[in-house]
Amino acid sequence: MITFDKVTKQLGGKTVLNGISFEVPKGETFVIVGLSGAGKSVTLKHMVQLMRPDSGMIRIGDDIINEARGAELERVRRRFGVLFQSAALLKWLTVFENVALPLRELTKMGEEEIEKTVREKLRLLNMEESMDVFPSDLSGGMQKRVGLARAIVMNPEIILYDEPTSGLDPVTSRLIDKLIEDLRRELGITSVVVTHDLHSALAIGTRIMMIDGGEIVENASPEDFIKSNNETVKRFLESQYITRRGAWEKGMEKHV
């Protein structure tokens, strides 16, 4: 569905992506992990041409997104819903208006239908009560949930999540995990999830890829990922108390 072919990107004189190639299969939940500054957000931005590669090619199905322009670019972008790391809600619009924005701007839907759709998406994320609140009056985690409601309101085929659960409490995090899982299982939606949270990565990912220093160090199924022999991956797993058996040994030992 999404194919990166030898993508290179320099930013501020630094090589952020160093010729990476990978494929996100249709209908899967593809998780990208990596340390802060590894280039995860930059990778996501390339998928919707918020950045263009210095060299290499990015295909979305049969469309080459890094070369698309004008109406063509618009058509490819409409296949996506994006949840940004900072939620990126418009501050002068209420929660309802934020989620309704794409419907109002891009469709011919009547107000009644818009209201129905927006309510439905907000209910999915337990945010229906905050409909008339402005984003600045919400916590970071609540803003993220509204951002997610906006990302799915146009029923996209592909959803990109930049750290959907960071800053969220564990219970709400699992709610988001479940939502991503449901979207895949019931609607066959392809998801790309950037996260630091390995537990959530292992729970929802059908494939996990780790980036470090602009290179792919591992790209495997969750089962194989925790068995990886790569030193960087091992260290990353251990830092979150995950060992080869998939248990949270170090953290648990003390309490058992």
Place this chain on the structure above:
Amino acid sequence: MIAPFKEIYRYLDLPIRSFRRLGNILLIACHDMGNALIMLASATLYIRTIWKPRARRETAQQLYVTGIKSLGVITVVAFFTGMILALQTGLELRRFGQEVNIGTAVTIVMIREMGPFMTALIIAASVGSAIAAQLGTMAVSEEISALEVMSINPNRFLVMPRLVALAVMMPILTVYTNILGILGGGIVGSTQLGVAFQAYLDNATRYAENKDLYVGLFKAFVFGIIIATVSCYQGLNTTEGAVGVGRATRQTVIISFLMILIVGYMITRLFYI
């Protein structure tokens, strides 16, 4: 390398480096100017969508903000500009017993130059900087990216309403500045220079031509477009977080001031020579 050349090289090093830097600055300026004009053209084309409900509401909101926000400052500045003009010219004219002609002097200077100029400076400093700060904050918190991904064109959604608001409001506010300035001059005339208010007004309307008013308002219109273009461009292209927002705001005010001065001169030159 033999010694004398080394020496020459050392002396040339600074000029060469400065020259290169200047070249870079000019290149960036041309690049920015080109992109800003493309943004302006795109926003202008989108004016055709202004009757859609959301665009209409947003434009009305911007008109209101632009019109109301600086009214207080404009009132004070306009009044005092007229008073200063009357006092300065009045004291000179008094030596020839011509005080009554301050009416003409104040009116012509206000509607030709000072009205549009003063209004533009105030609007650039208040409304222009606010636009740059708002759009700049949006840019660094990924809101502009979010709009782009949703295929909502920022030129239509954000720039167009602000452009229309400034282009419409600047001439209106300039008329207001002109009226207050002329009134201020009249008050100084009657209280300080012994020119009766009625005589001042008669004199004020006798020599000023319609052309003066039209050219002044045309200037104001152009200044409005300049302020909108500079502030929106600076705002949308903000990078590097809160520091970047501060820089965008400052650049907006400086560049607007410079362009208002230069373009103001060129328009005067065009119509009066």
